[in-house]
Amino acid sequence: MDDVALAVVQHYAKVRRDLPWRRTHDPYAIWVSEVMLQQTRVQTVIPYWERWMAKFPTVRALADAPLDDVLAAWAGLGYYSRARNLHKGAQAVRESGLPSKASELRDVPGIGPYTAGAIASIAFGEKAPLVDGNVARVLARVFAITADIKSTAGQKALWSRAGELMAALPSPHAPGALNQGLMELGATICTPTGPRCLVCPLVKHCRAAIEGRQDELPVVAKRKGLDELPVLARAALWLQQGDEIVLARRRAEGLFGGLWELPQGDDRLEVARALGVTVDPDAVAYHDQVLSHRRLRIAVFRGGMPARLVAGALSGYDRIARFSLGEVGSLGVAAATTAILSKYEATPWNSIPKRSSSSPKATRRSSKGSAASGTTSRTRTSQKRRSARRRGSTS
DNA sequence: AATGCGGGGTA
DNA sequence: TACCCAGCATT
Numbered sequence: 001m002d003d004v005a006l007a008v009v010q011h012y013a014k015v016r017r018d019l020p021w022r023r024t025h026d027p028y029a030i031w032v033s034e035v036m037l038q039q040t041r042v043q044t045v046i047p048y049w050e051r052w053m054a055k056f057p058t059v060r061a062l063a064d065a066p067l068d069d070v071l072a073a074w075a076g077l078g079y080y081s082r083a084r085n086l087h088k089g090a091q092a093v094r095e096s097g098l099p100s101k102a103s104e105l106r107d108v109p110g111i112g113p114y115t116a117g118a119i120a121s122i123a124f125g126e127k128a129p130l131v132d133g134n135v136a137r138v139l140a141r142v143f144a145i146t147a148d149i150k151s152t153a154g155q156k157a158l159w160s161r162a163g164e165l166m167a168a169l170p171s172p173h174a175p176g177a178l179n180q181g182l183m184e185l186g187a188t189i190c191t192p193t194g195p196r197c198l199v200c201p202l203v204k205h206c207r208a209a210i211e212g213r214q215d216e217l218p219v220v221a222k223r224k225g226l227d228e229l230p231v232l233a234r235a236a237l238w239l240q241q242g243d244e245i246v247l248a249r250r251r252a253e254g255l256f257g258g259l260w261e262l263p264q265g266d267d268r269l270e271v272a273r274a275l276g277v278t279v280d281p282d283a284v285a286y287h288d289q290v291l292s293h294r295r296l297r298i299a300v301f302r303g304g305m306p307a308r309l310v311a312g313a314l315s316g317y318d319r320i321a322r323f324s325l326g327e328v329g330s331l332g333v334a335a336a337t338t339a340i341l342s343k344y345e346a347t348p349w350n351s352i353p354k355r356s357s358s359s360p361k362a363t364r365r366s367s368k369g370s371a372a373s374g375t376t377s378r379t380r381t382s383q384k385r386r387s388a389r390r391r392g393s394t395s
Numbered sequence: 396a397a398t399g400c401g402g403g404g405t406a
Numbered sequence: 407t408a409c410c411c412a413g414c415a416t417t
Contacts, residue, residue: 037412044403044411078401081414112414132412152396183412192410193406226407255400293399335402 002168004142004205009173011201012181015188017042020049022180027098027123028059031089034118035082035110042187048077059097062090068249071258071332078335080257085110102128113159122176127169129162130179131155134186139165140218141190141208149218224293231295236262236340237271237279241305245328246275247337249319255291261337263314268301274314279303285343289336300340 016022019042021033032052036045052073056062062070067087074083089108098105102120105111111119117130131139136149139161147154162182169178189196197209208214239246248263250256265271272279283299290296309320323331328341 034412035414039400039411039413040402041404041411076402078403079413081400085414110414114413118412130412133410134412180412187412220410223409257400289402291399291401 001164002170004202005165005169005178006173007201007205008165008181008185009169009177012177012184015184016180017184020046025123027100027119028062029053030123031098031111031115031119032056032086034115035086036077038082038115039079040077044077048074059090060094062087063094067252067258068332072330073332075259075332076335076338080259080334082110084252084258098123100124100126102126118179121166121174121179125175127166127175129159129166131158131162132183134183134190135162135179136186137192137218138182138186138190138202141195141214142202142206144207144211144213144217146217146219148221150221154219226290226295229290229293229295231297234264234266234296234298235268235271235283236264236298236300236337237268237275237277237303238262238284238300238340239275239277239303239305243324243326244305244322245325245341246306246309246320246322247328247331247333248314248317248321250316251318256334258332259334260331261334262300262340263317263320264298265314265316268299271314272303275303275306275309275320276313277303277306285340287336287340289339296336298336298340 019033021030024030033045033049036049036052055073056065056070065087067084070083070087071080074080077083086109089110092108093099098108098119100120101124102116105116105119106113114130114132117128120126120128121130136154136158139145139158140149140154143157143161145154145157145161147157149155149158165182166175166178169175185200185202189200190202193215195214197203197206197214200206200209203209206214208217237246246263247260249260250258252258263271263275265274268279280302282301284302285300287298287300288295289298309322311317311319314320333341
């Protein structure tokens with residue numbers, strides 16, 4: 001057991017990637033990184049973390065910021081309860097500072113078993129174990145754990161092993177190095193498919209490798225296929241007049257809670273009635289998006305500009321307002337609405353560069369059917385409408 | 396124990 | 407496609 005722990009920290013010292021949050025000892029900075037990294041890849045997180053730390057450099061700065069600003073900085077990362085909880089957590093520890101022990105960190109909103117272990121070990125040097133997806137894979141192979149790693153039994157076995165490993169770590173070595181070393185191993189060598197056992201420092205200790213079972217472990221329950229996800233159909237209204245567009249803010253809990261989007265409802269007439277506008281009968285675009293547990297299909301309709309906006313008129317939202325196109329980029333807008341808006345060249349694209357946003361400007365047109373090319377989003381303009389309508393009309 | 400909760404990279 | 411990502415909260 002101590003052989004394994006030692007091999008991990010020694011390997012980590014050798015190959016440790018130079019990530020931005022590894023250059024600091026600030027517990028808050030590490031906290032932010034760990035929350036962003038929940039179910040999110042390192043490469044995705046890096047630019048978000050950099051912008052976040054520049055905008056909210058301290059717990060106090062975050063605690064004092066309006067939730068709107070917090071969500072704007074998070075927009076695009078997904079799982080927005082992470083941002084809401086981080087904000088709430090910052091307010092909770094605004095005066096006292098972040099607790100240093102894993103057991104106390106667990107009381108902070110958004111900090112679960114993994115994140116508590118990560119902050120305690122990395123920022124405070126506590127010998128606290130952790131298990132994430134990477135560590136689960138590594139330990140399941142090294143110790144030949146055959147229980148489903150997502151199951152209660154599997155998690156129990158994994159945390160138990162992780163705890164033993166941490167207890168076996170010789171004292172001069174940093175607990176954070178063991179934990180990060182395990183994760184690093186899972187991310188770079190002990191990968192889900194095609195693990196590179198030939199260069200793995202644990203190969204001599206790994207039951208899976210020794211028995212040639214590295215492709216059979218870990219055992220993980222199959223997830224729902226794409227066609228098994230329930231489809232949620234929504235109607236969104238695109239209400240624009242000149243430079244101004246109508247956006248609504250979702251209530252702070254639940255899906256996309258607190259984010260701004262084109263006002264949506266179950267059908268176009270519901271939304272039109274709530275806002276007191278007329279709306280075109282035919283959709284100008286559809287946007288499909290796959291979430292963890294459902295598929296989203298948003299039909300986009302053009303309509304007239306409402307004379308007066310009443311907060312609370314549309315269920316599910318707590319605010320509704322007009323924004324100039326230039327302001328949209330500084331709002332917390334989820335990916336679906338961002339993708340829809342970006343299809344129209346009238347919308348300035350000054351929000352976070354998302355690599356694949358490709359050409360907000362190019363093409364369009366394609367008066368032929370075939371979805372507009374170039375973007376990874378599934379937004380596409382309905383075929384029959386596009387040549388006829390294009391922008392303007394109504395309003 | 397199961398479900399809700401985003402978005403994107405990749406084999 | 408399907409899989410998975412430095413998971414957490416709620417039921």
